[in-house]
Amino acid sequence: MFGKRIITKRKVAWYGEKPFEYSYSNTTKLALPWTKTLLILKQLTEEKTEHTYNSCLLNLYHEGSEGMAWHSDDEKDLKKNGAIASLSFGAERKFAFKHKSTKEKTSLTLEHGSLLVMKGETQTYWLHRLPPTKLTTKPRINLTFRTIIE
Numbered sequence: 001m002f003g004k005r006i007i008t009k010r011k012v013a014w015y016g017e018k019p020f021e022y023s024y025s026n027t028t029k030l031a032l033p034w035t036k037t038l039l040i041l042k043q044l045t046e047e048k049t050e051h052t053y054n055s056c057l058l059n060l061y062h063e064g065s066e067g068m069a070w071h072s073d074d075e076k077d078l079k080k081n082g083a084i085a086s087l088s089f090g091a092e093r094k095f096a097f098k099h100k101s102t103k104e105k106t107s108l109t110l111e112h113g114s115l116l117v118m119k120g121e122t123q124t125y126w127l128h129r130l131p132p133t134k135l136t137t138k139p140r141i142n143l144t145f146r147t148i149i150e
């Protein structure tokens with residue numbers, strides 16, 4: 001309904017070293033400047049993954065009913081085959097992959113404090129999603145560090 005606020009929907013924030021654009025579901029966001037905390041997390045993630053990043057997408061899922069549909073992070077302004085590092089905090093959630101041609105599926109649990117790296121040709125051949133679940137009513141925050149082509 002017009003004017004009605006849907007408070008349960010996933011919240012998104014976009015940060016980067018320059019005001020890069022990020023577009024999703026009819027919205028375009030300009031990257032906010034890094035905060036001190038994000039810079040610390042970025043540096044730790046860069047050390048662990050041995051890749052560098054210039055931007056970060058944050059998603060807040062208020063509860064298990066919120067998720068993210070099948071997609072691959074292969075937008076043209078993302079570095080081709082660049083690593084994407086995903087940090088998770090809060091509620092444990094399942095994360096699923098599906099091969100684009102063979103339809104093979106695999107999944108894992110993203111625990112509080114976990115780091116998942118999707119690198120190389122992952123985005124070319126695989127879709128991923130965060131399925132909604134009735135198993136938790138607790139919030140989860142996910143950070144994906146990315147590289148935007150300048």
Ligand SMILES: O=C(O)CCC(=O)C(=O)O
Pocket residue numbers: 057059068073086095110128129130142144
């Ligand atoms: O929340 C997650 O773990 C996945 C997020 C994701 O796939 C994305 O931001 O592109």
Ligand SMILES: [Fe+2]
Pocket residue numbers: 071072073128
């Ligand atoms: Fe993604």
